[in-house]
Amino acid sequence: MPDRPLVAVFAMILSAMPVMAQQAEPPGAQAAPVTVAAPAPSAEDAAFAAFLGGLRPRAIAAGVRPATFDRETAGLTFNPRVISLDRGQPGGTPGGPPGVMDFAPYRRSHVTQVHIDKGRTRYQRLAAPLAGNEARTGVPGKVTLAIFGLETGYGSFTGNFDLIRSLASLAFEGRRRELFSAELIAALKLIDQGVSRETLKGSWAGATGYPQFLPSTYLRIAADGDGDGKADIWRSEPDALASIAAYLKDAGWKPRTPWAVAVLVPSGFDRTAIAPKLTSPRCPRVHQRHSRWLTIAEWKAKGVLFAGAAVPPDTELASLIEPDGAGNTAYLITTNYRSILDYNCSNFYALSVGVLSDEIAR
Structure with missing residues (x-):
């Protein structure tokens, strides 16, 4: 037989292998199913699941439907990225001279002409609901618009973290367990009220919607600004602005007084x-x-x-x-x-x- 390149020889052997395997199989025989064992959960996964299980009675006692808790936490996994972002937040310690803030560079990067122009456009377009908000709360429309603009770029970026997973991860991590356990329960209450899990997206810290409210803040403050009977801070600008005004009023805003x-x-x-x-x-x-x-x-x-x-x-x-x-x-x-x-x-x-x-x- 003439010499052949090794690549050709290997190709001929490989092409024959399925045929040989088929010929060696007895007539009528079927391949045995292959069972792959699921990997055992890590110690962290097991601890996370146990934490959620321990939170279930508290959530139900607070009014969350058992079926809602079970459905929304089924298969939920810990999100280490949320914890990394939380620990990476800048912090300061009290004491000592405060020093100069150097606000000017921050102002230039945050109070931009784009933010100003978009705010002015909405100031004209939403004049009626803004006036209604001010009549009810004493909070000027320009202030609620500024918060709307700085929080989410007037709704252009609201975050894509799953709130249930983020809040559960932050609660499990433990540094502020009480805060985030309560917020997780509040988020589950929102689902019971008809807010979809898909809607409950937001920042890694659990803030959601145009005003970036925590779930408990929504339950306490959210207002209907467009008169449709709902407080939709995820899609309705009038609702978001009415809710921001309600928040500032609750925080002690004094009417007819500049900031x-x-x-x-x-x-x-x-x-x-x-x-x-x-x-x-x-x-x-x-x-x-x-x-x-x-x-x-x-x-x-x-x-x-x-x-x-x-x-x-x-x-x-x-x-x-x-x-x-x-x-x-x-x-x-x-x-x-x-x-x-x-x-x-x-x-x-x-x-x-x-x-x-x-x-x-x-």
Whole structure:
């Protein structure tokens, strides 16, 4: 037989193998089924399942239907990415001088012309429901629009994490077990109320919809803004804006009062005389950047110059914040600024909401 290349020889052998195997099989014989054993669950998976099982009685006692709990948690797996994102969040420790915030770069990247233009368009298009919201709650439409814009880009990005899995993973991890266990139960209640699992998508931290509400916040606050009898914060802009207004009202928003007024602090100003004397129990580093509260009349007497048009009455209390340090624009913030902080306890966030809201209405 003439020599053949090895590749050709191997190909001939391989092509013959199925035939040889078939010829060796007795007539009428059938291949025996192959049983592959399922891999045993990891210790973490087993612990996660046990945690959910332990949460079941509490959820049912809180009003979740047993069938809902069983269906929505069946086959649920732990999501380590959620925990990684949670642990990667920047944090600060209280104590020590707060330093300069350097707000200007953050403002440039968050209060963009695109955000302003989109807000102004909606300000005109949604004028009627925004006016209705303000009549009910005292919260200006420009402020609710600014939060809508900063939270989700006016609904363009709301997150794609499965809320049930995210909340269950965060509860199981344990650092804030009580918080996220309660939020998981609240999310299951939403499903019982007719919100689909597919709708319950959002951030890794469990916030959902245009306003990025936690499930318990939706149950407590969500409002119907378009009059259809539902509070659909996932698809209805009027509902989302009405819900944001309801949240700020619940957080203590004071009607007919600006969030802040821009000011210029005179050279040589004695800042030690206005240093805060109390430590806030919530977000201490955030509140440490604020001065103690004085009336507008007292600020005027100290030589503070008002650069903004909406100057509150002389009797209104205000606190000074200098986000870019001495010599730059500062703000006398009112209690309404604190209402925005209740939504998201960050000075960068609250300042951005306030500045964007003013630009929207300009």
